Amino acid sequence: MFNKQKNTGFLERPVQDTDYLAGGSPLEYEVRIYDGNWKDYANDFELQKQNGLEPMNCVTQAIINSIQAQIKWLLDNGKLEQEIIDFLYQNDCIVDGKIQFSKKFIAILSDTTPLGNYLTKVAQIRS
Numbered sequence: 001m002f003n004k005q006k007n008t009g010f011l012e013r014p015v016q017d018t019d020y021l022a023g024g025s026p027l028e029y030e031v032r033i034y035d036g037n038w039k040d041y042a043n044d045f046e047l048q049k050q051n052g053l054e055p056m057n058c059v060t061q062a063i064i065n066s067i068q069a070q071i072k073w074l075l076d077n078g079k080l081e082q083e084i085i086d087f088l089y090q091n092d093c094i095v096d097g098k099i100q101f102s103k104k105f106i107a108i109l110s111d112t113t114p115l116g117n118y119l120t121k122v123a124q125i126r127s
């Protein structure tokens with residue numbers, strides 16, 4: 001369990017009726033990396049705290065890094081439609097062969113606070 005005395009940026013709350021639950025997704029379950037090692041598809045290794053600034057967006061970084069790795073896997077394995085690939089290039093979401101989404105934008109959109117954020121709040125953003 002986390003040290004409740006130290007602010008880690010990860011906030012906990014009980015499951016809510018609006019939260020997605022495992023197995024409740026319309027996406028079909030698929031094992032993509034049998035040994036669980038995603039290092040060939042992970043491309044963000046930035047530090048959270050930079051230049052003395054702590055944005056408390058660790059939850060956002062974790063989720064966006066995971067999404068970027070998933071999309072890189074789909075791209076590298078020919079699983080993305082050309083329309084999606086074109087969209088990613090046209091919107092500068094692929095830079096130097098790496099998938100890049102704005103963590104700052106998602107942190108703001110999901111109401112990340114100086115205390116941090118909830119996994120569900122970042123993962124379930126509705127615009």
